[in-house]
Amino acid sequence: MRAPRRTAPLYQLIADSLVARIQSGEFGIGSQFPTEFELCAHYAVSRHTARAALALLNGQGLIQRRPGAGTRVTAPAPPMRYQQEVVSIEDLMQYSRHGRLDVSVCERVVAPVEISRLLKLRGDARVIRLFGLLYGDTRDTPICTTEIFLRPARGLPVAALLDPHSAVAAMLKVLDLQQIDDVEQSFDAIELPALHAATLGLASGSAALRVLRTYVSRAGTPVGCARSLHPTGRFAYSMRLQRRRSG
Structure with missing residues (x-):
């Protein structure tokens, strides 16, 4: 042919x-x-x-x-692709609010080593962990798995965070834009762990983009971390860089 x-x-x-x-x-x-x-x-x-x-x-x-x-x-048609352009903390927080997070796990756990380091905790410190699927514009295919780790602090609404029905609303109050002064991000390519792959209906070892965000309060204290795993083709991240002009 x-x-x-x-x-x-x-x-x-x-x-x-x-x-x-x-x-x-x-x-x-x-x-x-x-x-x-x-x-x-x-x-x-x-x-x-x-x-x-x-x-x-x-x-x-x-x-x-x-x-x-x-x-x-592996699929009969190209999966949906969710693209987010971010140029400020406000844009980033809007992305978090406009997506729909379906939480399936709310628990207290000993912070993983990576999260403990980012939240500046001692090695055996316990954090609140939320785990679920994040949906974008379409409501049938998740764009990623998301884990959110919240640092223990006075006034943290623990009961609400440990209840799947109120966890998302409580988490968004903890990560309130008015209290967040800095968001540190890192990106790397990984193979999906078995649990995350199964949750997304994919084969273990499938390629994914890992996005790790640390939210820092205006007092300079890390408040929480979000770790999201985006399978190939379901998410695109863009940013605009401009040359700083004097005068």
């Missing part, structure tokens, strides 16, 4: 053709997907082009490639 007529980069046209074949049901969920060599023969393209097309589908969450295990179809 000849490659599609070129009106865009050839690898993009191959990818579009493959998406259409997945959506038609030619390749079902969990089925083995053609190899690079098979795509080369089918579309009469180079291996480099076939590899680039597969990379696009992998990035859209339609297929998953595993060394030694081949490539399998």
